[in-house]
Amino acid sequence: MAEQLSFHSSGSDAYGGKLRLPPQNIEAEEAILGGIMLDPEAIGRVSDSLIPEAFYISAHKDIYQAALRLYSQGKPTDLLSVTSWLTDHEILVRIGGRNKLATLVDRTVSAVNIDAMAGLVMEKYLRRQLIKAGNEIVHLGYETETELPQVLDQAEQKVFQLSNQSFGSNTEHNSTITIAAYKELDSGSPIYSTGLDELDNLMVGFEGGTLTIVAGRPSMGKSQISLQLALKMILLHDLPVAIFSLEMTKKQLEYRLWSLISVTNAYKHLGLTPLKSDRIRRHRAKFQPLADWEFTLIAKIVDIASELPLYMNDSRGITVSQIASECRQIKAKEGKLGLVVVDYLQMMAEDSGGNRSYELGDVARGLYKMAGELDVPVLALSQISRGVEGRQNKRPMMSDLSQSGILEMVADNIILAYRDEYYNPDTTEQGILELIMAKARHGETGTATVFFDKSYGIIQNLR
Structure with missing residues (x-):
């Protein structure tokens, strides 16, 4: 994993502060990938909320993307299928080979908590994005040749983009909602009688x-x-x-x-x-x-x-x-x-x-x-x-x-x-x-x- 860590735990940044590892949860990433290869239903529970970029380890991102491709094609995401896909696309060696995949599965007991694990990984990702946006805003502040209203607008856009990615996915235009509500009349989620x-x-x-x-x-x-x-x-x-x-x-x-x-x-x-x-x-x-x-x-x-x-x-x-x-x-x-x-x-x-x-x-x-x-x-x-x-x-x-x-x-x-x-x-x-x-x-x-x-x-x- 050493090649993935672009930050060091010692030394100083450009502003004299001590450099620290970005927020990440490697164990949660491993548990998610192991769960996906262990339980055929697991990926369906996280595919809409967990993006590949959220993985801190690039090999984990590659494995997750392989699973998403298989899932989108209606194919299983078990160990054999993921290994085969990575081999066919010449990525298997890059992620650490078959041993890497087998280790992920061996370390995973079940996919019961995969939703919670996905939430943790997304939280760490958004914190990293916040740090990145903060650094970019700091640099904007030093660009004295740029008009202040333009700097403020650019800074606001960076924060808005992050906030929208984190919290905006559940806010829909009424045209989308009304179509979904109409479709629910014939299918969707019925209301079940109590029998009384x-x-x-x-x-x-x-x-x-x-x-x-x-x-x-x-x-x-x-x-x-x-x-x-x-x-x-x-x-x-x-x-x-x-x-x-x-x-x-x-x-x-x-x-x-x-x-x-x-x-x-x-x-x-x-x-x-x-x-x-x-x-x-x-x-x-x-x-x-x-x-x-x-x-x-x-x-x-x-x-x-x-x-x-x-x-x-x-x-x-x-x-x-x-x-x-x-x-x-x-x-x-x-x-x-x-x-x-x-x-x-x-x-x-x-x-x-x-x-x-x-x-x-x-x-x-x-x-x-x-x-x-x-x-x-x-x-x-x-x-x-x-x-x-x-x-x-x-x-x-x-x-x-x-x-x-x-x-x-x-x-x-x-x-x-x-x-x-x-x-x-x-x-x-x-x-x-x-x-x-x-x-x-x-x-x-x-x-x-x-x-x-x-x-x-x-x-x-x-x-």
Whole structure:
């Protein structure tokens, strides 16, 4: 790499300052190239945002350009293909030969974080460009023979060009936007129904890039709501779903899923016997061992569950960036992702010891940003203040949300869950779950009333 380093760590520049290496991240460059040759989907995730000139090492630039050429021709970018292309164009020796390429692949574990690595490389490139522009502006300042307005204009152009390269790519003329919006009517990104008619009437459905918050007091059924909506996304739209649970383990979620499957209409033709959600726990606690027929039933349910495109993660300390990384990996594997569930917000913001409102806000904003970047709907569960317990009418309001100001601002939809039978055992509203749509950025506020059977975790339309 020595031939690439045109700067030295010692000595002085023309103005007496100590020379330093330009900003660069060689390890990130190597990880990107290794990922591209390791994962056939990887280059599609960075080709629009990462330019060849961003690579600090010229050999890395040549390898990346070779991969881009192959990708543009619809050809694979694996080690063999890249080696062949570089050989055919007499570049292989210049980049360090086959050993250089093999080393890049050997050092790379996966391409999961390739988006983040590309961001790092582009950042270093833009910093180098800023240094270059700064030096050119300094020289302009010394050109006293040039009129000052002309010098200022030239200096402004240099900074503008850099700023435009960094931030202007997402700003489009409305003629471009309107064509894309029109095309989306027939294809593009559809909005997916939730399977609950009254809820769909209010929020229309799940749309990519949106954040929906389901909030409620404990035992209101938030986790069951999210599991029901996850299963509906799979059954109605044949889309993969990822659940990140900071409260329950993967196996606990799985047992609830088995119960839900046993009473779901989509599997009614299989003649499954309803399996209560606490049945497995009672068996494991030796209170009521499973009978032979129940083992047979569960075996059938397991066969069904194992075929679902459902991913679960129960890491208690997971961060938003880690969730995003996992989702990118799932999306790369499946080709698409229908819904991301996070259970629940407060658990992600409780351990740093700082201002809780800011921490929760950072989590919510991070999930909202992730939804946009991945173009998937995100469903996040949230606790609400215990202040509702002191009111005569215990139906939650948006102001009952923990640190409600932050969540109100960030969320596209806010659904508040309420079951009157929890507070009033003699109510006439037995088995009724109210989904109070407190905020609907692209829909209507109101209340969707559904049937909820806690024994099985099933939520159904009343009509």
